[in-house]
Amino acid sequence: MWKSKVPSLTVFLIHWVLGFQSVVWKETSASCRLQGTFNPHVLYMEGDFVIGGVFSLHPTVRIVEHNYTRQPEPTQCTGRLSLIGLSFARAMEFAIKEINSKQDLLPNITLGYQMHDSCTAIPMAVNAAFQLANGQDAEIVTDASCPKVASVAAVVGDSTSASSIGMSRILGLFGIPQVSHFATCSCLSNKQQYPTFFRTVPSDNFQAAALAQVVKYFGWKWIGAVRSNTDYGNSGMASFLRVAEKEGICIEYSVAFVKTDPLRKVKQIADIIRHSTARVIVAFVQGSDLRVLLSELIKEPQPRLQWIGSEGWMIEPDLLNFGLFSGAIGFSFEAFAMPGFRQFLLDLSAIEASQTSLLKEFWEDTFGCKLQGEITQMGLEQGVRVCTGSENLNNVNSFFTDTSQMRVVNMVYKATYAIAHALHGVVCNSRQQGLPNCNKSMILEPHQVLQQLKKVNFTVNGYSVMFNSNGDPANGAIYELINWQVSKEGKLQFVTVGHYDASQPKDHELRLIRNITWLDGRTEV
Structure with a gap:
């Protein structure tokens, strides 16, 4: 797929960046035709201005063996739908629905959206970035009438640092603003490398210091370290190790892997953990990577371990199925009220x-049935249950409907509002009396939205949103300390037991608000 797309996209990229008036493929041609096939968006709504969204909705990409006798098929995502990823996409929908109903923000203007699935894979995220920049026209006219503007005003996403970096390399060339809700790598604060990147989550420099503070607070001096072999894991762990060394914390081992590594490598790491003397592990890992390691660890008996987690996996609901994390502690982002969001989720009908x-x-995954119109005769013969249409999400008890645990979802909400305020600054003129005057026919250029995004300063639901010169949240970093506790029903659950506020004096950033339950229900460290 990529080889077939590169020629037209590369020429168009050069054309856009250098501002050439035409790109001649043949003497008589003033256009270029896409050779490949775009992946369809997963959610879409038309609007006067469109915001792009890129979220990790599925865990893997389907591998296709190419025979080189016909055009390759578009790469497809596979695996079970991520409820966290879906909640991100629906939060963006919800925010845009709210914004479209407001009279003081973009009045009489309808925002649309175009969302893509990055499949937790960098190539898919980059593919989505190209689509959001170029649009989905099969033929691109490259004469003087070609508008040098993107098909979207700005982009929300992606859900990982590695994918966000790949996207930013593309979007930055065009000056298209990108606001991530979950990319925390400190490397993304570099405006020379990522000039159009913003985020509503704090840099991992803060979290690394917070993790070291926790280890120091509980008196652990001999630990193991596990990280994702990605920009997120490598950068975050490097920051943690620097701080840990200053605090006198010794590291028995530091290992890295990703979910796509050969199984033998994952097994080697599992053996290192089993045979080490350290009983405390700091894991700066993405949830999808950790799931692969845990699947290997549970194959054999292992010593009891105390896990300390980064926000990349600390509130990952799928990991609750593993019994290895009882007593785990780690950080997640501060809870943030989104009035009306839960009802928005529950109002979905068949x-x-x-x-x-x-x-x-x-x-269909939630209710274990198939919606009508999609069932073949073979399916009926195999006993596939047909959805009645009377299924009700109000009767479902799942992570998706438990909005109290959707901390990162709030970051999507903030990111969408930040872009809306930037658009308002471009297309609307204030009046001394009455509503602002907004021009819905204005042709937006990416740099206009980018400059306004640097200036946004607003409050939503009691929380202020603005960015510093690095594109990071200007109000610093506040985390919740999460403890994995066993409920009365015998199930693991996330419980907030403390707070970390980076603005407080040294050694006073961490504050516990309730007792921690450790391994096997113990009350002592």
Whole structure:
């Protein structure tokens, strides 16, 4: 797929960046035709101005063996739908729905959206970035009438640092603003490398210091370290190790892996953990990577371990199925109220779900049935249950409907509002009396939105949003300390037991608010 796309995209990239008036493929041609096939968006709504969204909705990419006798098929995502990823996409929908109903923000203007699935894979995220920049026209006219503007005003996403870096390399060339809700790598604060990147989450420099503070607070001096072999894991762990060394904390081992590594490498890391003397592990890992390691660890008996986690996996609901994390502690982002969001999620109906493949997949997974119109005679013969249409999400008890645990979802909400305020600054003129005057026909250039995004300063639901010169949140970093505790029903659950406020004096940043339950329900460290 990539080889077939590169020629047209590369020429168009050069054309856009250098501002050439035309790109001649042949003597008589003033256009270039896409050779490949774009991946379809997963959620879409038309609007006067469109915001892009890129979220990790599925864990892997389907591997296709190419025979080189016909054009390759578009790469497809596979694996079980991520409820966290879906909640991100729906939070963006919810924010845009709210914004479209407001009279003081972009009045009489309808925002649309175009969302893509990055499949937790860098190539797919880059692919989505190209689509959001170029649009999905099969033929691109490159004469003087070609508008040098992107098909979207700005982009929310992606859900990982590695994917966000790949996207930013593309979007930055065009000056298209990108606001991530979950990319925490400190490397992204470098404006020379990532000039159009912003985020509503704090840099991992803060979290590394917070993790070291926790280890020091509980008196652990001999630990193991595990990280994702990505920009997120490598940068975050490097920052942690620098701080840990200053605090007199010794590291028995430091190992790295990703979910796509050969199984033998993952097994080697599992053996290192089993045979080490350290009983405390700091894991700066993405949830999808950690899931692979845990699947290997549970194959054999292992010593009891105290896990200390980064926000990349600390509130990952899928990991609750593993019994290895009882007593784990780590950080997540501060809870943030989104009035009306839970009801928005619950109001989804079978009819609405059947209209988009993403929501259809969610509905069928949730209720264990197939929506009508998709069932073959073979399926009926195999006893596939047909959805009645009367299924109700109010009767479902799942992570998706438990909005109290959706901390990162709030960051999507803030990111969407930040872009809306930037758009307002470009297309609307204030009046002394009455509503602002907004021009919905204005042709937006990416750099206009970018400059306004640097200036945004607003409050939503009691929380202020603005960016510093690095594109990071200007109000510093506040984390919640999460403890994995066993409930009365015998199930693991996330419990907030403390707070970390980076603005407080040294050694006073961490504050516990309730007792921690350790391994096997113990009350002592």
